[in-house]
Amino acid sequence: MHIDARELANHxxxxxxxxxxxxxxxxxxMALDWIDTKYKVILLEGGGFQYDEKVQQLxxxxxxxxxxxxxxxxxxxxxxxTTGHWAGFCSTFDxxxxxxxxxxxxxxxxxxxxxxDPYYTRAHEILELGPCEYDAAYWQRKDPSLKSLxxxxxxxxxxxxHFSPPTRFGEKYRDPIVNAxxxxxxxxxxxxxxxxxxxxxxxxxxTLKNYAGKTHTVKARLYVLACCSIQNARILLTSNxxxxxxxGNQNDLVGRFFMExxxxxxxxxxxxxxxxxxxxxxHYGVTKTRAExxxxxxxxxxxxxxxxxMSLTTMPMAxxxxxxxxxxxxxxxRKSGDSLLSNYYGAAKNYDRSKDDQRTYELYTRIExxxxxxxxxxxxxxxxxxxxxKSILHWELTPLEKRSIRKIHELLGQQIxxxxxxxxxxxxxxxxxxxxxxxxxxxxxxxxxxTTRMSDDPKNGVxxxxxxxxxxxxxxxxxxSCYATAAAPNPTLTVVALTMRLSDHLKQQIKITTRLAx
Amino acid sequence: xxxQPNALQHICDAETIREIGNAYQKLVPGENKETLIKLLAANxxxxxxxxxxxxxxSSSLEKKVRQDFKENKxxxxxxxxxxxxxxxxxxxxxLNQN
Numbered sequence: 263m264h265i266d267a268r269e270l271a272n273h274x275x276x277x278x279x280x281x282x283x284x285x286x287x288x289x290x291x292m293a294l295d296w297i298d299t300k301y302k303v304i305l306l307e308g309g310g311f312q313y314d315e316k317v318q319q320l321x322x323x324x325x326x327x328x329x330x331x332x333x334x335x336x337x338x339x340x341x342x343x344t345t346g347h348w349a350g351f352c353s354t355f356d357x358x359x360x361x362x363x364x365x366x367x368x369x370x371x372x373x374x375x376x377x378x379d380p381y382y383t384r385a386h387e388i389l390e391l392g393p394c395e396y397d398a399a400y401w402q403r404k405d406p407s408l409k410s411l412x413x414x415x416x417x418x419x420x421x422x423x424h425f426s427p428p429t430r431f432g433e434k435y436r437d438p439i440v441n442a443x444x445x446x447x448x449x450x451x452x453x454x455x456x457x458x459x460x461x462x463x464x465x466x467x468x469t470l471k472n473y474a475g476k477t478h479t480v481k482a483r484l485y486v487l488a489c490c491s492i493q494n495a496r497i498l499l500t501s502n503x504x505x506x507x508x509x510g511n512q513n514d515l516v517g518r519f520f521m522e523x524x525x526x527x528x529x530x531x532x533x534x535x536x537x538x539x540x541x542x543x544x545h546y547g548v549t550k551t552r553a554e555x556x557x558x559x560x561x562x563x564x565x566x567x568x569x570x571x572m573s574l575t576t577m578p579m580a581x582x583x584x585x586x587x588x589x590x591x592x593x594x595x596r597k598s599g600d601s602l603l604s605n606y607y608g609a610a611k612n613y614d615r616s617k618d619d620q621r622t623y624e625l626y627t628r629i630e631x632x633x634x635x636x637x638x639x640x641x642x643x644x645x646x647x648x649x650x651x652k653s654i655l656h657w658e659l660t661p662l663e664k665r666s667i668r669k670i671h672e673l674l675g676q677q678i679x680x681x682x683x684x685x686x687x688x689x690x691x692x693x694x695x696x697x698x699x700x701x702x703x704x705x706x707x708x709x710x711x712x713t714t715r716m717s718d719d720p721k722n723g724v725x726x727x728x729x730x731x732x733x734x735x736x737x738x739x740x741x742x743s744c745y746a747t748a749a750a751p752n753p754t755l756t757v758v759a760l761t762m763r764l765s766d767h768l769k770q771q772i773k774i775t776t777r778l779a780x
Numbered sequence: 781x782x783x784q785p786n787a788l789q790h791i792c793d794a795e796t797i798r799e800i801g802n803a804y805q806k807l808v809p810g811e812n813k814e815t816l817i818k819l820l821a822a823n824x825x826x827x828x829x830x831x832x833x834x835x836x837x838s839s840s841l842e843k844k845v846r847q848d849f850k851e852n853k854x855x856x857x858x859x860x861x862x863x864x865x866x867x868x869x870x871x872x873x874x875l876n877q878n
Contacts, residue, residue: 529859532791621791672854675861680849685791688859 264440266310267451268474278302278446279772281468281482283453283497286343287754288740288761289488290431290439291388295765297442301772304480305445306470308452308489309340311432313596316473320452320646322593323492323653327637328700329587330522330657335595336708337490341449342432344490344708345754347599349546350428352389353421353751354382354396356569358559359630360747365566366662368519368633371746372718372727378759385758390434391424398422398541398553408541410553412681417561418674420541420553421571423751450474454650456485456501456509456737464735465509471648483775484736484768488761491520491710491743495639496653498714498724498731510714510724510731517639520655521631521712521748524570524663525586525705528692529625529671530577533684536620542574546606554628556750557670565673567666570629571750572674578617580624582609585703625686627670628707630748632662639713657706661698668692709753711742729764740764781837782820783872787845788862794873801874803858804867816872823865841865 267274280296282289285307293305309317317340323333330336338346355375362370386394395401398420402408410420439445448470455469465485470478487494495517499508508516541553554571562569575583589605590598631637637658641651668688675686691701717723720732725744731737740761742753749756788797805811811819823844824837848854848863855867862870 534787534790672856672861675856676849676852676854679787679854679861679863680846682787682846685787686861688856688861690859693856693859 263443263445264447264449267448267470267478268472268476270476270478272476274478276304276446276448276478276480278304278480278482280304280484280486280768281480282306282486282488283468284343284488284490284493285341285447286488286490287345287431288757289486290342290435291758291761292486292488292740292765293439293445294388294435295762297438297445299444299769301444303445304482305439305447306451306453306480307341307447307449310449311341311436313338313340316647317450318595320648320650321493322646323655324642326654326656328657328659329702329704330655330706331587331590331598331708332593333492333653333655334593335590335598336710337492338595340432341436341447342430345429345431347595348428348754350426351423351752352391352426352755353423355749355751355756356559358562359569359749363563366568366632366747368635368722369747371716373716378756378763381759381762382755384762385755386424388429388758389426389755390429391426392550396422401551402541407538409538410541411537411555411678412683413674413677414680415558417558418555418677419558421556421750422551422553424551425549451478452648453489453497454500454648455503456497458501458504458509458734460504462504463733465737473647484738484772486738486740486764486768488740490741491713492639492653492655494739494741494743495713496641496650499639499641500651509737510734512733513721515715515722515724517713518635518637519633519712519715520637520639520657520710521633521745522657523628523707523709523748523750523752524631524659524667525626525628525707526667527580527585527624527689527703528572528627528667529686529688531574531623531625531674531678531684531686533621537683539574539620539623544573555674557673561673565669567669568630568632568662569750570627570666570670572670573626573628574623575626576618576620577622577624579609579613582612586705587703625671625674627667628750629663629667629670630750632660633712633715633747634658634660659700664692664698664700665695668695707752709742709748711745711748711753714739714743715746716744717746728767729760738764738768781834782817782841783869783876784838785845785866785869785873786838786842788866788870797870798874798877800857800860800862800867801870801872804855804871805874807855807857811868811871813872813875816868816875820865820868820872841869
């Protein structure tokens with residue numbers, strides 16, 4: 263059922279079994295999994311079903327350090343969250359992404375890829391993806407025209423990506439959520455404070471506010487924070503009545519290790535003669551799967567580099583595509599979104615196919631950011647209209663990212679040269695191996711990760727392997743803020759998979775608490 | 781003959797090859813024209829003379845370039861990931877142009 267929190271009597275008390283704070287990809291995936299259970303689930307959304315300027319402004323914040331997009335437009339604040347404008351790129355993390363790598367400081371998760379594998383299959387259904395198959399050979403058997411570049415797959419391999427329609431959660435899942443008897447969706451219900459019990463080991467209640475001037479209270483047995491990385495950190499930091507440094511922040515980790523995916527034009531691949539490229543092509547809206555070029559785990563270890571992939575776009579078209587960081591520059595996400603679409607559609611329109619000899623491709627790198635405690639979210643002294651301190655993002659990179667991008671090009675260049683089909687050239691900003699500065703066109707994927715990172719040790723992470731906030735028995739976090747490392751792929755698929763895993767855990771957890779109560 | 785990097789000639793123009801050559805000379809200033817000729821000629825496997833067909837020289841060097849890549853004897857010049865042999869060919873090309 264749906265309740266507009268603006269219409270409730272002021273100071274209403276809302277009670278249930280599970281309270282999910284945030285109705286984006288994570289929150290809605292979780293709620294869907296609890297439909298028709300015997301539990302009352304309260305799903306809180308700060309906005310309504312449509313874009314609302316006043317609500318969107320609550321995401322305003324400052325940025326320092328590495329140039330970044332306006333925070334207000336980097337996430338959407340209404341039912342469905344940022345799936346309202348996501349592009350649908352999906353791929354699984356690799357086994358190495360979960361391991362402790364001695365060359366990547368602060369790397370290592372307390373879970374492994376195999377722990378997530380069953381949940382990737384479930385996430386595929388939610389995101390309306392095809393079969394959960396990531397072996398390029400599977401797709402090549404189905405379509406023999408998907409030829410691989412002649413590279414040694416033990417060094418450079420074809421990492422498969424799937425493309426969601428993209429699923430707009432707000433449209434696709436509105437009816438199932440609203441029609442579910444045990445799911446109580448509250449819109450215009452912004453969580454502004456999470457109050458803990460006096461000893462701090464459990465959440466007592468959540469305060470809701472909206473710009474209609476109403477304040478309400480939610481009490482539940484289990485709480486799931488699912489507002490995405492910046493907002494998850496923000497509400498934990500601002501919930502400081504019982505714990506002065508903020509909830510879960512006894513070790514000064516909340517908000518730290520903010521990570522993004524670096525996305526940047528980085529080189530070119532020139533062939534001596536045209537090569538079949540269908541395996542790597544992306545015709546947006548048509549292509550269901552494609553490959554990007556990735557570096558094997560063995561090579562990553564040998565060269566002590568981060569995990570990243572390269573996509574290929576025919577150069578005559580790529581020349582017309584402006585860097586993302588220059589295009590997405592308006593605080594209004596609708597205007598930035600239009601600008602982004604114009605960028606791609608304009609490039610497609612201006613690209614003269616008749617002059618494309620299919621021999622030159624732009625290399626575009628997407629790569630994980632090394633976990634960095636100085637890359638972080640803090641609170642501003644300035645408040646939003648609901649009285650909550652705004653966020654400050656300090657985005658900071660390390661030399662490892664740049665060294666890794668350079669080495670990835672070198673490895674691909676060696677493979678392409680060895681195969682005799684062409685040569686690779688890295689862009690000027692990568693030429694000097696001792697230069698760790700970044701060019702002004704350095705962009706990112708709007709992928710916010712890592713501000714409540716996962717670790718079994720409270721001194722190294724905010725949540726444990728079950729996404730439970732260390733030291734707070736009934737507070738859990740869903741979403742990319744739990745990532746200990748970022749991997750190369752866009753985060754949504756893994757967000758949904760991790761949320762399904764958390765959902766299974768909470769179903770066990772709530773049975774235990776029910777038995778104890780009896 | 782020695783200064784014609786076969787693969788590169790297919791994918792870039794003479795000006796680019798000259799620029800690569802100039803950059804390589806800056807990277808390895810010790811390899812002057814005489815040294816480059818010696819190093820490249822050593823890859824041909826025969827004494828080079830005027831009667832020798834250019835295709836023999838070209839195919840010998842192409843073979844050496846492929847061998848370089850197999851043995852990771854590569855270098856990064858002006859952002860290009862090249863075999864050391866073809867980088868030397870570019871250097872000789874630029875010296876001949878100059």
